Amino acid sequence: MNILVLCTGNSARSILLEAILTQRSQGRITAFSAGSHPAGRVHPQSVKLLNALGYATTALRSKSWDDFSGQNAPAMDAVITVCGSAAGETCPYWAGAPIRVHWGVDDPATAIPADWDTAFQSAYDQLNARAKALLALPFETLDRTTLTKEMTRIGTL
DSSP, X not given: OEEEEEESSSSSHHHHHHHHHHHHTTTSOEEEEEESSOOSSOOXXXXXXXXXXXXXXXXXXXXXXXXXXXXXXXXXXXXXXXXXXXXXXXXXXXXXSSEEEEOOOOOGGGSOGGGHXXXXXXXXXXXXXXHHHHHTSOTTTSOHHHHHHHHHHHTTO
């Protein structure tokens, strides 16, 4: 299953979920992440947290969602947006046929540096819980309607 994780800047939340899904899915999911207005760099606290938790981070980079819209881009089975409600943040919309669900998480990158450890850990914990719930599903055998319902429910955890 190919999953694209979208947010605005592609430096924190979407990067965290890309890493979680890539490492924890044991090949069942190929995860990608992108932003509608990419920051151009992965937030250093994302890298610090993921490294501390044993994730590979060398391949992570901030990317534009345009990288995934061309003819040669991998076909996506699902698109997960992870934008939160903080500061009236606008979440990007992905057109096309993949399953689209929202797993909103407030942006830890907006926290002051003194609060980064807590903010990034909180975002990671929320995304990790949702990833675990998705990985517990037999998503390879679920029909599209059931999978959409389940992924939408997971976004409320």
